Amino acid sequence: MSTNREKESPAFRGGAAFLLSQLGAHVAQQFADRVAELDLTPAQAGLLRMLVQAPGRSQRELAEMLGMPPSRFVPFADGMQERGLIERRRNPDDRRVYSLTLTDKGMELLARLGTVAKAHEEQVCQALAPDEHQQLIGLLRRIADQQQLTPGVHGGYRRLRSG
Amino acid sequence: MSTNREKESPAFRGGAAFLLSQLGAHVAQQFADRVAELDLTPAQAGLLRMLVQAPGRSQRELAEMLGMPPSRFVPFADGMQERGLIERRRNPDDRRVYSLTLTDKGMELLARLGTVAKAHEEQVCQALAPDEHQQLIGLLRRIADQQQLTPGVHGGYRRLRSG
DNA sequence: TATTGTTATACTCTATAACTATA
DNA sequence: TATAGTTATAGAGTATAACAATA
Secondary structure, eight states: OOOSTTOSOHHHHHSHHHHHHHHHHHHHHHHHHHHHTTTOOHHHHHHHHHHHHSOSBOHHHHHHHHTOOHHHHHHHHHHHHHTTSEEEEEOSSOTTOEEEEEOHHHHHHHHHHHHHHHHHHHHHTTTSOHHHHHHHHHHHHHHHHHTTOOTTOOSTTTTOOOO | OOOSTTOSOHHHHHSHHHHHHHHHHHHHHHHHHHHHTTTOOHHHHHHHHHHHHSOSBOHHHHHHHHTOOHHHHHHHHHHHHHTTSEEEEEOSSOTTOEEEEEOHHHHHHHHHHHHHHHHHHHHHTTTSOHHHHHHHHHHHHHHHHHTTOOTTOOSTTTTOOOO
């Protein structure tokens, strides 16, 4: 007739996997709230970053990197084009594809995004001393490499909005 | 006429916040895939855990912990009750509220869930040596505490399914 | 015939709010 | 009248698949 309070596996609430999942959701939500002040969703911020890392990609490539179907990418890119943040140019070699690039306005916004990201980083890691902060980054990066995650891009913010 | 490749802020792709967000989404998705083999969603797994940690809570309390509105909790709990995993008992002191508890079948499933969680933990952290693994848990837990996250519960898997 | 971008549509998921029963 | 649980419904968001243009 023992109680059941102790029966839960410690890997659950105490493990790194759970903490990563919990913290990841928290951090992603905070980032969503911050970029909302620039009138951006996390996915839009991701597109700005991807375009400066490697401009001139096709919509299909970009859609896949962001983890969305090509059909969804169209209205997504429409909005950013209407705001003057990105440009669509027909590729002369293959006139089916667009090459997407940042406008000057898009690059300005990306710079402001960098400031936001830096403040966010500091807010998230304020519990850690500088050397611990670096230690954490090192450990996380090794896991990310081993898990074969693409550096700098992820589609995990697929469903996040501000709020 | 410089290129724009170097203009991105390093806090973006290299920072702990980005890595936490990226890894968190990855780890949560992997967990969703694993528990799908037990015919559970992450939210359902979360409810099983919550009920063994502190049985007898009302539906409203549980709904809030899982980050869902009470109206959504009803069909959510219905499914688990129909599968014989949880029980609804009217509270004699206040007959408006249900007290939710795990059935024996629910506790069996929770035990299998513990095995799954342990395997998941090992798979996620296989890049790390045992002492590094503990180091990571320590750093993450300090951040989680400082960010005031409730230990053992999070609503961040709100929108995850297997796939 | 295959591929890019696009559009249309149908579907899932969700939250809001109205309803009932107990207090 | 206030609160727990429930139900109904309307809206947002999504993916699937059909379509047009180009290769």
